[in-house]
Amino acid sequence: MPMTDAAIAYARQNQERAVEDLRALIRIPSISMLPEHKADVQLGAEWVAARLTALGVGDVAILPTAGLPVVYGRWTGAGQEAPTLLVYGHYDVQPVDPLELWKSDPFAAEIRGENIYGRGASDMKGQLIAFLTALEAVSQAGASAVNLKFLIEGEEELGSPSLEAFLKENKGRYQCDACLNIDGSILGPEEPEVVYGVRGLAYFEIHVQAADHDLHSGLFGGAVENPAIALSQAIAGMRDASGRVTLPNFYDDVRPLTEPERKEYARLPHGEAWWLEQTGAPALFGEAGYTVNERVLARPTIDVNGFLSGFTGVGSKTVLPSRAMAKVSMRLVPDQTPEKVHRSLEAYLKAAMPATVGWEVKELAHSLPALAARDSKVVQSAVRALETVWGKRPILGRTGGTIPIVAMIQDILHSDSVLVGFGLPDDNLHAPNEKLHLPTFRRGIEAFVHLLTGYAA
Amino acid sequence: MPMTDAAIAYARQNQERAVEDLRALIRIPSISMLPEHKADVQLGAEWVAARLTALGVGDVAILPTAGLPVVYGRWTGAGQEAPTLLVYGHYDVQPVDPLELWKSDPFAAEIRGENIYGRGASDMKGQLIAFLTALEAVSQAGASAVNLKFLIEGEEELGSPSLEAFLKENKGRYQCDACLNIDGSILGPEEPEVVYGVRGLAYFEIHVQAADHDLHSGLFGGAVENPAIALSQAIAGMRDASGRVTLPNFYDDVRPLTEPERKEYARLPHGEAWWLEQTGAPALFGEAGYTVNERVLARPTIDVNGFLSGFTGVGSKTVLPSRAMAKVSMRLVPDQTPEKVHRSLEAYLKAAMPATVGWEVKELAHSLPALAARDSKVVQSAVRALETVWGKRPILGRTGGTIPIVAMIQDILHSDSVLVGFGLPDDNLHAPNEKLHLPTFRRGIEAFVHLLTGYAA
Numbered sequence: 049m050p051m052t053d054a055a056i057a058y059a060r061q062n063q064e065r066a067v068e069d070l071r072a073l074i075r076i077p078s079i080s081m082l083p084e085h086k087a088d089v090q091l092g093a094e095w096v097a098a099r100l101t102a103l104g105v106g107d108v109a110i111l112p113t114a115g116l117p118v119v120y121g122r123w124t125g126a127g128q129e130a131p132t133l134l135v136y137g138h139y140d141v142q143p144v145d146p147l148e149l150w151k152s153d154p155f156a157a158e159i160r161g162e163n164i165y166g167r168g169a170s171d172m173k174g175q176l177i178a179f180l181t182a183l184e185a186v187s188q189a190g191a192s193a194v195n196l197k198f199l200i201e202g203e204e205e206l207g208s209p210s211l212e213a214f215l216k217e218n219k220g221r222y223q224c225d226a227c228l229n230i231d232g233s234i235l236g237p238e239e240p241e242v243v244y245g246v247r248g249l250a251y252f253e254i255h256v257q258a259a260d261h262d263l264h265s266g267l268f269g270g271a272v273e274n275p276a277i278a279l280s281q282a283i284a285g286m287r288d289a290s291g292r293v294t295l296p297n298f299y300d301d302v303r304p305l306t307e308p309e310r311k312e313y314a315r316l317p318h319g320e321a322w323w324l325e326q327t328g329a330p331a332l333f334g335e336a337g338y339t340v341n342e343r344v345l346a347r348p349t350i351d352v353n354g355f356l357s358g359f360t361g362v363g364s365k366t367v368l369p370s371r372a373m374a375k376v377s378m379r380l381v382p383d384q385t386p387e388k389v390h391r392s393l394e395a396y397l398k399a400a401m402p403a404t405v406g407w408e409v410k411e412l413a414h415s416l417p418a419l420a421a422r423d424s425k426v427v428q429s430a431v432r433a434l435e436t437v438w439g440k441r442p443i444l445g446r447t448g449g450t451i452p453i454v455a456m457i458q459d460i461l462h463s464d465s466v467l468v469g470f471g472l473p474d475d476n477l478h479a480p481n482e483k484l485h486l487p488t489f490r491r492g493i494e495a496f497v498h499l500l501t502g503y504a505a
Numbered sequence: 506m507p508m509t510d511a512a513i514a515y516a517r518q519n520q521e522r523a524v525e526d527l528r529a530l531i532r533i534p535s536i537s538m539l540p541e542h543k544a545d546v547q548l549g550a551e552w553v554a555a556r557l558t559a560l561g562v563g564d565v566a567i568l569p570t571a572g573l574p575v576v577y578g579r580w581t582g583a584g585q586e587a588p589t590l591l592v593y594g595h596y597d598v599q600p601v602d603p604l605e606l607w608k609s610d611p612f613a614a615e616i617r618g619e620n621i622y623g624r625g626a627s628d629m630k631g632q633l634i635a636f637l638t639a640l641e642a643v644s645q646a647g648a649s650a651v652n653l654k655f656l657i658e659g660e661e662e663l664g665s666p667s668l669e670a671f672l673k674e675n676k677g678r679y680q681c682d683a684c685l686n687i688d689g690s691i692l693g694p695e696e697p698e699v700v701y702g703v704r705g706l707a708y709f710e711i712h713v714q715a716a717d718h719d720l721h722s723g724l725f726g727g728a729v730e731n732p733a734i735a736l737s738q739a740i741a742g743m744r745d746a747s748g749r750v751t752l753p754n755f756y757d758d759v760r761p762l763t764e765p766e767r768k769e770y771a772r773l774p775h776g777e778a779w780w781l782e783q784t785g786a787p788a789l790f791g792e793a794g795y796t797v798n799e800r801v802l803a804r805p806t807i808d809v810n811g812f813l814s815g816f817t818g819v820g821s822k823t824v825l826p827s828r829a830m831a832k833v834s835m836r837l838v839p840d841q842t843p844e845k846v847h848r849s850l851e852a853y854l855k856a857a858m859p860a861t862v863g864w865e866v867k868e869l870a871h872s873l874p875a876l877a878a879r880d881s882k883v884v885q886s887a888v889r890a891l892e893t894v895w896g897k898r899p900i901l902g903r904t905g906g907t908i909p910i911v912a913m914i915q916d917i918l919h920s921d922s923v924l925v926g927f928g929l930p931d932d933n934l935h936a937p938n939e940k941l942h943l944p945t946f947r948r949g950i951e952a953f954v955h956l957l958t959g960y961a962a
Binding site: 247249251258259260261263264265266267268269270271272273274276277279280281283284285286287289291323326327328329330331332333334335340343344347349350351352353354355356357358359360363364365366367368369372373374375377379402403404405406412413447448449450 | 704706708715716717718720721722723724725726727728729730731733734736737738740741742743744746748780783784785786787788789790791792797800801804806807808809810811812813814815816817820821822823824825826829830831832834836859860861862863869870904905906907
C-alpha cells in the first residue's frame with residue numbers, strides 16, 4: 049500500500065498544522081442556540097466551506113435551510129468508478145455557560161498536557177479537522193478509494209430542526225452509497241469502537257380526565273374515578289416486572305439479536321458493575337435473557353419520562369384530581385416503526401382504559417431505528433481502519449440513543465450510516481472544560497486515512 | 506308542652522332582634538387567616554363571650570390556646586339532674602378575596618330579598634346566633650331539658666391547629682354527655698338533615714427512587730428501573746377497577762352498613778343524575794353493591810391526590826427519572842383507624858415494590874372516622890326537633906368528608922357528635938357573596954328550641 053503509506057506520512061508531517069486548524073475553528077464561537085452568535089455561526093460555515101475549497105472539493109456551497117445553513121461539497125478524487133460516501137457532521141457548538149467553571153476561555157483553544165480545551169473541541173470540530181486532514185493527506189497521495197459528498201450542518205445542537213425538510217428538497221444532490229457520520233466517539237483511548245446502529249424513539253403524552261374539575265376527595269371520593277389511578281393502572285399493564293413491554297404486537301417487528309452480535313457486545317468493556325456505578329441504582333433491571341449491554345443497545349424499552357396529576361406541593365391537600373398526564377416513550381430497534389407502536393399503544397389503551405374516564409394520546413416525537421449491515425462496505429472499511437491504527441479489533445457496537453439524522457438518511461436517502469469519531473467519554477461534551485485528547489485525535493486522522501484509502505478493499 | 510310553646514313564642518317575638526344580633530356579629534371581620542385582623546378576631550371572641558354572659562351562661566372565659574382563643578361557658582339552667590351537651594362552633598371566618606366579586610361589602614351584612622349577605626353569614630355566625638337566640642328563648646321560658654357547655658373556637662378556618670392540644674389540656678372542663686356541633690347545614694330549604702357520622706382520613710406520601718440521578722432514557726433505558734412505572738404498578742395494585750381497595754386486611758374493621766342506614770340513604774334527594782351533573786364525569790364509579798350515596802358517605806375509598814415524576818413541561822425530554830412521588834390517601838369509616846391502614850399500606854408495599862428501587866412512606870395527616878349511635882339521645886333529639894319544625898322527617902345522614910373536631914371529641918372526650926346547622930348548599934361558603942337564607946335561619950332558631958326543650962324526652 050505505497051499510496052496509503054504516503055498518505056500516512058503526509059498526515060504525520062502535518063499533525064501540528066492540523067492542531068492549528070483546529071484552534072482556528074474553535075476560536076469561532078459558532079453557538080447555534082444563541083441569536084447573538086448568528087454571525088459567528090455564518091463564519092463557521094464559511095470557514096468550513098473555505099477549507100473544503102482549499103482541499104479541492106468541488107461545488108462547495110453554503111446552502112440555506114429554514115434555519116441555519118448547511119455546507120455542501122463534492123469530492124471526486126477517487127475517480128468515476130469509485131463509490132460515494134456522504135460525510136455528515138456539524139460546525140455548530142453548544143453554549144458555554146456556566147462560564148465560571150471553565151479553567152480557560154472556551155474559545156481560546158488552550159492546550160494543557162495532552163488535551164486541547166474549548167467548546168466544540170470534541171463535539172465536533174476536532175472530528176471535522178481530523179477528517180479534513182485525512183482527506184488532504186489521501187488527496188495529496190492520490191490514495192482515496194472513495195468519492196465524497198459533504199453535509200455539514202449548523203443546527204445539530206438544536207436537534208437539527210431544519211434538516212429533514214432540507215434533505216427531502218435536496219435528495220438528488222445527496223445520493224450516495226453510504227453515510228459516514230463523523231459525530232462519534234470511542235469507548236476509551238485504548239477502546240476503539242465503530243457504531244453501526246441506533247435505537248429509534250416513539251414519544252407520547254397520555255391525558256386522562258375523569259371529572260371536569262378538581263373535587264374534594266371527602267365529598268366526592270367513591271363517586272368518580274381517580275384519573276391518576278386509572279393512568280397508573282394503564283401504565284402498569286404496559287410492561288411486566290422484568291421490563292418486557294406488554295403492548296400488543298410490540299415485538300412483532302423486532303429483529304432478533306444474532307449470535308455474532310451477542311458475541312460482539314460481550315466484548316464491551318462495561319459490565320454490570322460499571323452500570324451500577326454509573327447509575328447508583330440499588331440493582332440493575334431489565335428483560336430476562338439479555339445482558340445489560342444488549343438491553344440498552346439492542347432491545348426496545350418503555351419508559352415513563354414524566355407523570356403529573358393533582359397536588360404535588362408540600363402538604364396534604366385532599367383533592368380528587370380531574371386530570372392526569374404521563375409522558376411515555378419507547379426506544380425502538382429495527383424493524384419497529386413509531387407508527388406501528390403508536391397503533392399498538394392506541395389499541396392497548398382502548399382495551400385498558402375504563403369507561404369512567406376520557407383519554408387521548410398525542411405523539412410528541414418519533415424517529416426510526418437504524419442498523420447498517422455489519423458486512424457492508426462502509427462498516428467493514430471503518431472496522432479495518434480502526435483495527436489498523438489501534439492494533440486491536442474495535443468493538444462493532446450500537447448506541448442505545450436515538451440519532452435522528454441517521455434515521456433521516458436511512459429514510460430519505462436510503463443509505464446506511466456508520467458512526468466513526470474519536471471523542472472520549474470524559475471529553476465533557478455540552479459541559480464546562482470540553483476537551484479533545486490530542487494523541488487520540490492524531491490516531492483519528494490516521495484512521496480516517498485508512499478508511500478512505502482502504503474503502504471497500 | 507306549655508313551656509316549649511312559650512319558648513317558641515319568645516323566639517318568634519325576637520326574630521328581628523336575632524337578625525340585628527347577626528348583623529352586629531357579621532360586622533366584626535374576624536378573619537383568622539390574616540394577621541392584620543388579629544384584633545378583630547379577639548373582638549369576635551369578646552362579642553360571643555359578652556353575649557353568653559348576658560344569657561346567664563356561667564364561667565364564661567376567653568381561654569388561650571397556642572393560637573387564637575377559645576370561648577368557654579357553662580350553662581346549668583336545666584338543673585343538676587339534666588345531661589350536659591357540649592356546643593361546638595367557631596367565631597372566625599374565611600378571607601373575602603376576590604373582593605371585586607362581592608355585590609355588597611362583605612362586612613355590611615346587607616339584606617337583599619330573603620337573604621342576608623356577608624362573610625360568615627352562613628359559616629357560621631348565622632348558626633351561632635340561631636342557637637344563642639334559641640337558648641335565650643328556652644332560658645326565659647325555663648324550658649331546657651339539657652345543660653350546656655360551650656367550645657367556640659377561633660381557628661376553624663385554619664384547620665383548628667391548636668384545638669387538639671387545648672382539648673387534651675382541658676379534658677376535665679369539657680366533660681359532657683354528647684356534642685352538638687352547630688357548624689352544619691341541610692340539603693335544601695325543604696330538605697332537613699341531621700348528620701351523625703364523618704369519614705376519617707389517612708394521608709400518605711410515597712417516594713420511590715431508582716438511579717441516584719436523572720439519566721438519558723436512550724443511553725440507560727433497559728438498564729435501570731423506571732421509578733414512575735414501579736410506583737404506577739404499586740398504585741395499580743392498591744385498588745381494583747371497581748374501586749374496591751385491595752390492600753391486605755383493609756376491610757377487616759369496616760362496620761357494615763345496616764339495613765336501616767341503607768333505607769335512610771335511599772331517601773337522599775341526590776341520585777346518580779345529580780352526581781353526574783355535579784362532577785361532569787363521563788360515568789360514575791365505585792364499589793359494586795353500593796349506591797353512589799352509600800359509597801361516598803359510608804364506605805372507605807382510596808385516592809391518589811398527587812403524582813409527580815420526571816419532566817412534566819412542554820415537549821419530549823427523554824429523561825429516565827430517578828424519582829417518583831405520589832400522595833395517596835384513604836377515607837376511612839368506623840372502625841378503621843389510620844394506624845391500621847398505615848400498617849396495611851406498609852405491608853403491601855413491602856411485598857409489591859421490586860428490589861430495583863428504594864422507597865419510603867410518610868404519613869402526612871390522619872383523622873379518625875366517627876359515628877354517633879343512631880338511637881342516642883343527641884341524635885334522636887335532633888331528628889325530632891327538625892321533624893317538628895319542617896313537618897317531615899329529616900334525613901339522618903353522614904358526610905363523606907372528614908371533620909377532625911368530631912374525631913377529636915370522640916377520641917379525647919369520648920363523646921359522640923351530631924351535626925345540626927341550617928346552612929344551604931348555595932350559601933357560597935368560602936366564596937364571594939356568602940349569604941344566609943333568613944326563612945331557614947328562623948326555622949333553625951325554632952329547631953334549636955325544640956332540641957333543647959325536647960332533649961332526651
